[in-house]
Structures are given as structure tokens and as C-alpha cells.
Amino acid sequence: MESIQKPIHSLVSGIADVVIHGSDNVVVNKIIIDSRRIMPGSLFVALRGTQVDGHQFMDTATDLGAVAILCEELPKTLREGVSYIQVIDSAEAMGYVAASFYDKPSKKLTLVGVTGTNGKTSVATFLFQLFRALGYRCGLLSTVQNQIEDEVIPSTHTTPDAVALNQLLALMLEKGCSHVFMEVSSHSVAQHRITGLKFAGGIFTNITHDHLDFHKTFDNYIKAKKGFFDQLPKSAFALVNIDDRRGSVMVQNTKARIETYSLQTVATYHGKILSDTLTGMHMEINNQEVWFRVIGRFNAYNLLSVYGAALALGEMPEEVLTALSNLNSPPGRFEQIHSADNIVGIVDYAHTPDALENVLQTIAHLRHGNEQVITIVGCGGNRDAEKRPKMAEIACNLSTRVILTSDNPRYEDPQDILDQMLKGVPPLKYKNTSVIPDRHEAIFKAVAEANPEDIILIAGKGHETYQDIRGVKHDFDDRQVLREAFLNFHSQKE
Ligand SMILES: CC(=O)N[C@H]1[C@@H](OP(=O)(O)OP(=O)(O)OC[C@H]2O[C@@H](n3ccc(=O)[nH]c3=O)[C@H](O)[C@@H]2O)O[C@H](CO)[C@@H](O)[C@@H]1O[C@H](C)C(=O)N[C@@H](C)C(=O)N[C@H](CCC(=O)O)C(=O)O
Ligand SMILES: Nc1ncnc2c1ncn2[C@@H]1O[C@H](COP(=O)(O)OP(=O)(O)OP(=O)(O)O)[C@@H](O)[C@H]1O
Numbered sequence: 001m002e003s004i005q006k007p008i009h010s011l012v013s014g015i016a017d018v019v020i021h022g023s024d025n026v027v028v029n030k031i032i033i034d035s036r037r038i039m040p041g042s043l044f045v046a047l048r049g050t051q052v053d054g055h056q057f058m059d060t061a062t063d064l065g066a067v068a069i070l071c072e073e074l075p076k077t078l079r080e081g082v083s084y085i086q087v088i089d090s091a092e093a094m095g096y097v098a099a100s101f102y103d104k105p106s107k108k109l110t111l112v113g114v115t116g117t118n119g120k121t122s123v124a125t126f127l128f129q130l131f132r133a134l135g136y137r138c139g140l141l142s143t144v145q146n147q148i149e150d151e152v153i154p155s156t157h158t159t160p161d162a163v164a165l166n167q168l169l170a171l172m173l174e175k176g177c178s179h180v181f182m183e184v185s186s187h188s189v190a191q192h193r194i195t196g197l198k199f200a201g202g203i204f205t206n207i208t209h210d211h212l213d214f215h216k217t218f219d220n221y222i223k224a225k226k227g228f229f230d231q232l233p234k235s236a237f238a239l240v241n242i243d244d245r246r247g248s249v250m251v252q253n254t255k256a257r258i259e260t261y262s263l264q265t266v267a268t269y270h271g272k273i274l275s276d277t278l279t280g281m282h283m284e285i286n287n288q289e290v291w292f293r294v295i296g297r298f299n300a301y302n303l304l305s306v307y308g309a310a311l312a313l314g315e316m317p318e319e320v321l322t323a324l325s326n327l328n329s330p331p332g333r334f335e336q337i338h339s340a341d342n343i344v345g346i347v348d349y350a351h352t353p354d355a356l357e358n359v360l361q362t363i364a365h366l367r368h369g370n371e372q373v374i375t376i377v378g379c380g381g382n383r384d385a386e387k388r389p390k391m392a393e394i395a396c397n398l399s400t401r402v403i404l405t406s407d408n409p410r411y412e413d414p415q416d417i418l419d420q421m422l423k424g425v426p427p428l429k430y431k432n433t434s435v436i437p438d439r440h441e442a443i444f445k446a447v448a449e450a451n452p453e454d455i456i457l458i459a460g461k462g463h464e465t466y467q468d469i470r471g472v473k474h475d476f477d478d479r480q481v482l483r484e485a486f487l488n489f490h491s492q493k494e
């Protein structure tokens with residue numbers, strides 16, 4: 001991408017109550033939110049974070065060459081030659097500034113956002129694959145990876161910050177994309193990462209327990225997700241799962257055209273599961289029968305929302321269903337790995353109580369009879385602690401055996417996390433539950449004890465290829481460890 005030079009007066013449209021101290025003709029060549037990365041000629045945005053207040057780095061930023069500062073409060077002394085853009089909310093203003101800096105790429109793209117506790121990556125990835133199959137050039141912004149057609153750009157967040165986001169959208173536009181599908185996390189709405197973007201549509205999957213460490217209350221969490229629909233324009237569609245009891249709340253105040261999907265009741269897009277097995281799912285969608293490679297009731301919802309979004313964007317039902325029936329699940333979402341003697345390994349990113357319950361219920365539904373279901377699960381450190389006992393309880397109630405282990409402990413003591421999980425184990429399930437903090441050992445133990453036809457679920461890390469311990473990301477891939485364990489004990493089927 002060519003280097004950009006823009007005067008600050010061209011960046012402030014859309015921002016209410018802005019005061020520029022100094023020249024509004026100062027030209028900036030970058031927008032930077034971290035003083036440790038300042039480049040000469042850049043605009044530094046002082047953000048109030050969860051750990052520190054970025055305002056304390058304003059002088060450091062100008063020392064290092066920043067020529068403009070976007071802030072809520074001015075520093076004690078204003079520097080000669082530096083312009084200060086004072087606003088009520090830096091994070092919100094940054095959304096508009098970033099969009100203007102990159103020439104508002106979202107306005108020239110068909111941009112669809114997906115929000116909800118679970119299913120965002122799945123739905124965004126299915127949409128990306130579907131629209132490519134329909135012949136469009138597409139971009140994807142997701143937890144697993146960002147993508148421009150076949151080019152993979154590693155992702156650091158589910159939804160990048162406003163600067164990274166607009167930069168990626170501009171690059172997608174430059175590379176000829178017409179459609180972009182992105183995840184909209186609740187953090188990103190609350191922190192204004194998506195402010196200033198123009199969406200062609202928004203999808204709501206569901207809302208259940210997660211991220212209360214950040215939002216504090218479930219009400220705030222709902223409000224954050226609803227904020228996405230509140231800001232959709234009239235020209236957009238708002239597609240909601242009305243089987244989720246918060247579905248109607250999400251679109252209460254939206255200006256967008258409301259459409260619904262459901263497996264249970266009358267809706268714009270109605271689906272019914274006719275059969276669901278380990279090899280595929282047969283559904284009826286708006287009276288048309290279709291066979292999918294992807295399985296599980298939760299994926300029936302995901303596919304239905306993708307179908308609805310495609311129709312809302314003007315695509316033809318039959319072409320959409322034909323293309324959808326050929327899609328595979330994204331990496332680490334119900335990814336199956338079988339041993340030569342037919343042990344079924346499933347690696348899944350279920351890291352919330354609801355996702356875990358859905359996946360285990362899907363497994364229960366797919367069982368033939370006496371197979372054991374061995375679940376290996378842990379919970380991430382420095383994240384919502386309330387979900388820990390809940391996830392352990394769900395695992396115990398829906399599995400024959402459970403091995404509680406570590407996820408990404410981050411800066412917490414793994415044993416503390418496991419002790420909190422143990423509080424959720426029902427007394428009658430103690431004898432079928434073990435604790436093995438080392439995830440590698442836990443997977444090997446499960447495989448050593450499994451018999452042909454048994455199902456091993458490894459939950460929580462899905463596509464992740466690392467384990468974060470005290471800020472160090474050690475190589476770790478559940479799928480690879482499972483394959484090794486199969487080769488060690490049972491050999492592996494290709
Ligand atoms: C909780 C959260 O959202 N944190 C994000 C937040 O960091 P923070 O609030 O801790 O920032 P801070 O350290 O307090 O610093 C405040 C400001 O001062 C700046 N600073 C700081 C130090 C310094 O020396 N100089 C300086 O300028 C920082 O760059 C920042 O702009 O702002 C940072 C910059 O945008 C993000 O990278 C960071 O994401 C962290 C890494 C993170 O783990 N976020 C997760 C929780 C997250 O966002 N997850 C969601 C949803 C996940 C999902 O459900 O899929 C996601 O969208 O990924
Ligand atoms: N529609 C759904 N409803 C409930 N659970 C789902 C749904 N889709 C997927 N899941 C479960 O949730 C897990 C995570 O799915 P996915 O990665 O698509 O969600 P996400 O919303 O992107 O998660 P994150 O918040 O981490 O980005 C899956 O591995 C599966 O277990």
C-alpha cells in the first residue's frame with residue numbers, strides 16, 4: 001500500500017465536539033496508539049486503557065516525533081509545532097479518524113459483521129467461503145486468521161483496533177475485494193473499534209455467558225452487542241436468531257431492515273434438521289432439502305444465518321444452497337481426527353459453557369450406544385473466572401470421563417484455575433474426573449485409555465497453535481498432540 005499523507009482537518013469529520021489546538025493543516029503519515037511504536041510525522045492517539053491511561057505518554061510521543069495528538073485532556077504544556085485534537089472520547093473519535101485516514105474503505109465494500117458469544121468465526125468463515133464460491137473476491141477478518149482471497153494475514157484479535165481494521169479493509173479494497181466478512185466482538189463495540197465503519201449487514205448468532213471480566217454484568221454485555229445493531233444504517237440488513245431470547249432485544253433500536261432465522265418458529269429463514277451424523281447433516285431450509293458436510297445443531301444455526309445473509313445480499317437460493325453444501329468447518333471447529341482403530345477425536349474451540357454444552361450435546365446425539373465420551377477441558381487464565389465451575393459441571397454431566405487440564409494459563413497459577421473448575425464437579429461425578437495440569441499428558445492419558453469407537457473431545461483451544469504461559473507462547477497444537485498420541489497407542493487413520 002502506498003504511503004499516506006493527510007492534513008488533520010481532513011480526518012475529523014463525523015466527530016462531535018472537536019477542538020483543534022494548533023494548526024489544522026499539520027500533515028500526518030500514520031496513526032499510532034502505542035507510544036512505543038511512534039514514527040516521526042505520526043498522529044498519536046491517547047486511549048484510556050484497562051491497564052494504563054495513554055494520556056500519560058503524550059509527551060513521550062511528541063519527543064519521538066509525533067506531530068499531532070488525539071486526546072481527551074491536554075498535556076500541561078502544549079508543544080510548539082504539535083497539534084492537539086481534543087475530543088470527548090478518544091476511542092470513538094479514533095474510529096472516525098482511522099476511517100477517514102484510509103479513505104473510508106468500508107463505504108466501497110460490502111461489509112458484513114457477525115456478533116454473538118459463539119459462532120462468529122464459523123459464520124464469517126462460511127460467508128467468506130460461500131461468496132468466493134459464488135465468484136466474488138473476498139476478505140475475512142476472524143479470530144483464526146485474516147484473509148484476502150488466498151493470502152493469509154495472521155490475526156491478533158477477533159476484531160482488530162480501528163486503525164488496523166481500516167488499514168486491512170483498504171488493502172482488501174486495493175486488492176480488488178468486493179465483499180468482506182468480519183467478526184464483531186463485544187470488546188470491539190465497547191472500545192469503538194468498529195465506529196465509523198459502514199456495514200451492509202449485521203448478524204446476531206446468540207448471547208450466553210462470557211467475558212464478564214471485561215463487561216462486569218450480563219446487561220452490559222448485551223448492551224455492547226446491541227450497540228452494533230444500533231449503529232447499522234437504514235440500508236443494511238440486521239439478521240437475528242430469534243430462537244435466542246435476546247434476539248429481539250438486539251434489534252429493538254436498529255434502523256436496519258430486520259430479518260430473522262430460526263429452527264423452532266416462523267422466521268424469514270426457517271430451518272429443520274432432518275438427520276445429523278458424523279459424516280453430514282441433512283436439513284430443510286425454506287422448504288428446500290439440502291445436505292451439508294458440516295454437522296451439529298449449532299452449525300445448523302450457523303448455516304441458516306449464512307443462507308439468510310446471502311439472500312439478504314441478493315443471491316439466488318439454489319446457488320447459495322449448492323455452494324453451502326460443499327463447505328467444510330473452519331479449523332479447530334468440530335475438527336475430527338480418527339485413529340486407525342476408529343477412536344474418534346474431536347478438537348473444538350468450545351471455550352464457553354454454552355459452546356461446550358452444544359458440542360457435547362451434538363456428540364451425545366451422534367453416539368450409537370456404548371461408546372465412552374472422554375472430555376479434556378481447561379479454562380483460560382486472566383479471563384472470566386465465573387465460567388470455570390460451569391464448564392466443569394457441563395463436561396462432567398455430558399461425558400463418561402473428564403480430564404480437567406490447562407488451557408492458556410496466561411499469568412494465573414494453573415492449579416488455581418483447576419481448583420475453581422473442580423468446584424463445579426457434581427459429587428457423583430468425582431470418580432470419573434481427573435486433574436492433569438499438563439495438557440500434553442492429559443491428551444496422552446485419554447488416548448491410552450480409549451477403546452475403538454470411543455469419542456475424545458479436546459475442548460477450548462481449537463485452531464490455536466500455542467499455549468500462553470506467563471506471556472510466553474509455547475508451541476502447542478491439540479490436533480498435532482492428538483495425532484502423536486494416536487500414533488503412539490493406536491496408529492492413525494489417514
Ligand atoms: C482488554 C482489552 O481489550 N485490551 C486491549 C486494550 O489494551 P489495554 O486496555 O490493556 O491497554 P493498556 O495497556 O491499558 O494501554 C492503554 C493505551 O496506552 C497505550 N500505551 C501503553 C503503554 C505505553 O508505554 N505506551 C502507550 O502508548 C496502549 O497502546 C493503549 O493504547 O487495547 C489494546 C490496543 O488496542 C489491545 O491490544 C488490548 O487487547 C488485549 C491484547 C486483549 O487480550 N484483548 C482481548 C481481551 C480482546 O480484545 N478480545 C476480543 C474478543 C475475543 C473473542 O470473544 O473472540 C477481541 O476482539 O479480540
Ligand atoms: N451458533 C453456535 N451456537 C453455539 N455454539 C457454537 C455455535 N457455533 C459454534 N459454536 C461452538 O463455539 C465454538 C467457537 O465457535 P466460533 O469460533 O465460531 O465462535 P466465536 O464466536 O468466533 O468465538 P470467539 O469469541 O472466541 O471469537 C465452536 O468450536 C463450537 O463449539
Ligand SMILES: N[C@H](CCC[C@H](N)C(=O)O)C(=O)O
Nearest residue numbers: 351379380383407408460461
Ligand atoms: N477470544 C477468547 C478466546 C478464548 C480461548 C481460550 N483458549 C482461552 O485462552 O481462554 C478470549 O480471548 O477470551
Ligand SMILES: [Mg+2]
Nearest residue numbers: 120121143158
Ligand atoms: Mg471468533
